[in-house]
Structures are given as structure tokens and as C-alpha cells.
Amino acid sequence: MKPATITIGVLVLLLAAIAVYLLAATSPVPLPGETACTLEAKLCPDGSYVGRTSPNCEFAACPGMATTSSGGGIAPYKSGIRGTVMLGPTCPVERIPPDPACEDRPYQTLIIVFRASDPVHAIAFAKSDAKGMFAVSLPPGEYVVGAGESNLPQCSQLQTTVEPDAYTDVLVSCDTGIR
Incomplete structure (x- = not known):
């Protein structure tokens, strides 16, 4: 394999890992014992x-x-x-x-x-x-x-x-x- 192909593959994997981390970090996670209801x-x-x-x-x-x-x-x-x-x-x-x-x-x-x-x-x-x-x-x-x-x-x-x-x-x- 060419070094450029390996470098691109590593960058794609790194970007995918960063995207998964950011999505998980910004998703609201309810705290145990807490419920937030809408004001309808x-x-x-x-x-x-x-x-x-x-x-x-x-x-x-x-x-x-x-x-x-x-x-x-x-x-x-x-x-x-x-x-x-x-x-x-x-x-x-x-x-x-x-x-x-x-x-x-x-x-x-x-x-x-x-x-x-x-x-x-x-x-x-x-x-x-x-x-x-x-x-x-x-x-x-x-x-x-x-x-x-x-x-x-x-x-x-x-x-x-x-x-x-x-x-x-x-x-x-x-x-x-x-x-």
C-alpha cells in the first residue's frame, strides 16, 4: 500500500471517531431520577x-x-x-x-x-x-x-x-x- 492511502485511511478513521465523540457529548442524557416534562x-x-x-x-x-x-x-x-x-x-x-x-x-x-x-x-x-x-x-x-x-x-x-x-x-x- 502507498503511504498516502494509509494516511488518508487514518485521517478518515480519526474524523469518524471525532464525529462520534461530538455527537455523544452533545446528546442530552437524562439524569437518574429526573424527568423533564413539556409545559403542554x-x-x-x-x-x-x-x-x-x-x-x-x-x-x-x-x-x-x-x-x-x-x-x-x-x-x-x-x-x-x-x-x-x-x-x-x-x-x-x-x-x-x-x-x-x-x-x-x-x-x-x-x-x-x-x-x-x-x-x-x-x-x-x-x-x-x-x-x-x-x-x-x-x-x-x-x-x-x-x-x-x-x-x-x-x-x-x-x-x-x-x-x-x-x-x-x-x-x-x-x-x-x-x-
Whole structure:
């Protein structure tokens, strides 16, 4: 064999080895015990939404109890969060005395509930109705309630406590940005 043929063969083998190494080094390898699920949501027949949960990233079960079209829930709890979403200001200038046409208005939007200990993974979704009202059935515990489907209007996030056999009332304020 010619030395040039041997040199080309060695270079081809070396390049192939480097390519295999680079592909293996850049491939995501899941860590043992960790599962990363996508943030997709599934619309349930009752109008609520459920997300994916570990360990297999399957969608959580849709609520088994009957709920209104404005709410969602996790069955079979007799506790949870209910509230109203209000949008304001609606006029660029505050007047004294206040102008009734400029009062905050109910806001129909997506409601997202997180455990206070895990504000990244949503555990319940609901939709406020035309009157801004919503309800979500939850077990007793600490929760963060958020609202809105985009950056504007900017809605506040509220931390609240759900007691056994009771619904906690909240008022979620969304800022229109009008000044």
C-alpha cells in the first residue's frame, strides 16, 4: 500500500471517531431520577386544563367532579380557591369624584394555580368567566394563583392558603398599563 492511502485511511478513521465523540457529548442524557416534562396543557371536557406530571410525563387526569364552565378542579376535594379577576385602570386619568365609566372591569382569562413550594409546575388551570369569576377545587395547602395568557395585561400573583372544607376567596388584579 502507498503511504498516502494509509494516511488518508487514518485521517478518515480519526474524523469518524471525532464525529462520534461530538455527537455523544452533545446528546442530552437524562439524569437518574429526573424527568423533564413539556409545559403542554390538555383541555378537559369540563373546560379546565391539566398539565403533564412525572414520572412518565403523562397528562394528569381530568377532574372527575362536575364543575362550572368557568372553573376546573382536582376531584374530590371540598376545598379550593374561588375568586374574581379585575382589569384596570380603564381610563388614562383618574378623576375626582371617580367616573363610574372608568371603574375596573371583570376580565375573562386563564387562571393558573401552583403549589407555593413549586411555583414552576402548574397543578391546575381554569378560565374566569365574563364576570371575571372562577373556582378551582384543591386540597388544603399553600398555593400561588396567577392569571393571564400573555405579558399584557400584567396580572398579580397571589399566595394564599386553602383550609380544609372551605374555599378561599381571592381578588386578582390585572394592570392594563393605561396611565
